[in-house]
Amino acid sequence: KAGVTQTPRYLIKTRGQQVTLSCSPISGHRSVSWYQQTPGQGLQFLFEYFSETQRNKGNFPGRFSGRQFSNSRSEMNVSTLELGDSALYLCASSFTGGTYNEQFFGPGTRLTVL
Amino acid sequence: AQSVTQLGSHVSVSEGALVLLRCNYSSSVPPYLFWYVQYPNQGLQLLLKYTTGATLVKGINGFEAEFKKSETSFHLTKPSAHMSDAAEYFCAVSLIQGAQKLVFGQGTRLTINP
Numbered sequence: 715k716a717g718v719t720q721t722p723r724y725l726i727k728t729r730g731q732q733v734t735l736s737c738s739p740i741s742g743h744r745s746v747s748w749y750q751q752t753p754g755q756g757l758q759f760l761f762e763y764f765s766e767t768q769r770n771k772g773n774f775p776g777r778f779s780g781r782q783f784s785n786s787r788s789e790m791n792v793s794t795l796e797l798g799d800s801a802l803y804l805c806a807s808s809f810t811g812g813t814y815n816e817q818f819f820g821p822g823t824r825l826t827v828l
Numbered sequence: 829a830q831s832v833t834q835l836g837s838h839v840s841v842s843e844g845a846l847v848l849l850r851c852n853y854s855s856s857v858p859p860y861l862f863w864y865v866q867y868p869n870q871g872l873q874l875l876l877k878y879t880t881g882a883t884l885v886k887g888i889n890g891f892e893a894e895f896k897k898s899e900t901s902f903h904l905t906k907p908s909a910h911m912s913d914a915a916e917y918f919c920a921v922s923l924i925q926g927a928q929k930l931v932f933g934q935g936t937r938l939t940i941n942p
Contacts, residue, residue, distance in 0.1 A: 718871070747929065757918060757932035770929045804871055817930065819864075819871035 716740065718807050718820035726826045732793040735823045739786050739807030745769075746788040747817060748780060751802040760803075763788050764810060792825075800827045830855045832921050834933035842941045847891075847906040849936045851919030854900065861902040862920040862930065863893055872918065878902065889913070914940045 719738045727733050739746050747770075748760040759772040763782035780790040786807070792799055802824050806817035835850040853859055860879050864872040876887025883895040893904045902919060916937045920930040 749930075749932075756934045757920075757930075759929050759931070762929060772929075806872075816874055816877065819873070821869070821871045 718805060718818050720803075720805050720820040720823050722823060723821065724824050724826075726828060727795050728828050729795055729797060731795050732791065733795060733825060734789050734791045735803055735805075735825070737788045737790075737805030737807075737820060739788070739805075740818055743807035743809050743818070744786055745808045745810040745815075746782055746786065747806045747808075748788070748790050749804045749806065750774075751804060751822070752800070757804070760790065795827045797827050799825065801825060830859065830921055830931050832919050832931055832933035834917075834919050834936050836936055837934060838937045838939065840939040840941060841909050843911055844908050847904070847909045847913065847938065849904040849917050849919075849938065851893075851902045851904065851933060852900055853902065853919075853921045855921065860922045861893075861895060862922070863887065863891070863902075863904050864918045864920060864932075866916045866918065866935075868915075875904070875917075909938075909940050911940050911942065914938055 721736045745764045747762040749757050751757045761780050762770040766782045777793045782788045802822045804822045806819045808815040808817045831854045833852045862877045863875040865875050866872050875891050876885045878885050878895045886892045891906045893902050895902050916935050918935050919933040922930050
C-alpha cells in the first residue's frame, strides 16, 4: 500500500504570494491532518479534515485554509505569505473508525518564503 | 490546555548504552500518548503509542515506554543504542478519542557516539 504523498516537496515563494500544497492520503484513509514544523515553534497542528469537512482547527490565522475532496485528497492554502511561514508542512492521514487510529505522516513540503 | 514537555533538547549516548528520552505531559484526563521519530528530510514515524490497557508499551526498533499516571510521564527507553537510532524524537499527546489532533513536545535530538 502506498504511503502518504505530498507535493511539491520543495517550494520557494516571495512575501505576499499565495501557495497551495497537496496531500494524498493512504488509500482508504478518510482523515487528513496538517501540521507546521519550524525550529522555533516545533510541530503545531493546523487543521484536520474528515469526509470533506473540517473537524478540528489549530490556532493559526485565517490566511491558512484547507479543503478535502471526495477522494480524501487534501490541499492547504496559505495566502499573503509572510517570512514566518517558512516551514516544513506535514500531512498525516488516518482511517478513523472510532477508537484512535494511528496517523501516518508524509515526507512534508518544505516552504521557503523570501 | 494539554501540553507536553520533553526534558533535554539534545541527548548523546554511546553505541550500546541505554537510551532514555524523557516526556512529561499535563492533562486532567487520561491522555493518549505517542512517541514519533523523525529522520533527516523525512516525515514522522510512529514508534509506539499508549491508549488504554498495559502501561508498559513496546514499539518498533526495540523501543519501549512506560505510562506513569502518578508522575504524568511517558519516558522512552531502549536498552542498547544503535548508530541507526540517531534522529529526532517527539512525544505527543491527544486527549480526544478519535480526534486526529496531536500536541507535540519540542523534540529531543538523539546522537549516538561510536
